[in-house]
Amino acid sequence: MYDTKPIAVDVDRSGQHRLVVYAVPRxxxxxxxxxxxxxxxxxxxxxxKENLNPLLAHVEDVVLVPELPQAGPGKTRTMKELRSDYAAxxxxx
Numbered sequence: 001m002y003d004t005k006p007i008a009v010d011v012d013r014s015g016q017h018r019l020v021v022y023a024v025p026r027x028x029x030x031x032x033x034x035x036x037x038x039x040x041x042x043x044x045x046x047x048x049k050e051n052l053n054p055l056l057a058h059v060e061d062v063v064l065v066p067e068l069p070q071a072g073p074g075k076t077r078t079m080k081e082l083r084s085d086y087a088a089x090x091x092x093x
Contacts, residue, residue: 002026002040005068007082011060011090018060020086024067037062063089 003024008017021044030036040062049057063086 003068005082007079007086009060009083009086019056019058020061020063021059022063022065022068022082025064028066031064031066033064037064040064061086 005022007020007022009020010016011018021040023040025031025036041059044059044062045057048059069081069085
């Protein structure tokens with residue numbers, strides 16, 4: 001299993017939140033791979049559809065990172081910080 005952190009992001013400030021998944025690939029050579037991002041997106045969507053709620057099975061984006069950011073000893077950064085990080089990444093794109 002990959003180390004992952006799902007977040008809800010209001011990508012267009014409409015109040016409609018989208019699911020974005022931060023993921024750490026097992027192989028660091030895959031960090032820049034668009035094909036791998038697309039594959040993970042499909043896998044996450046299928047898993048959500050089959051195991052949770054088919055109506056929520058839309059993953060807006062997958063962000064590949066070398067490690068999940070930490071806020072302290074063993075604590076993942078807050079959702080707010082990850083949302084800010086995603087907003088900064090998409091503003092550059």
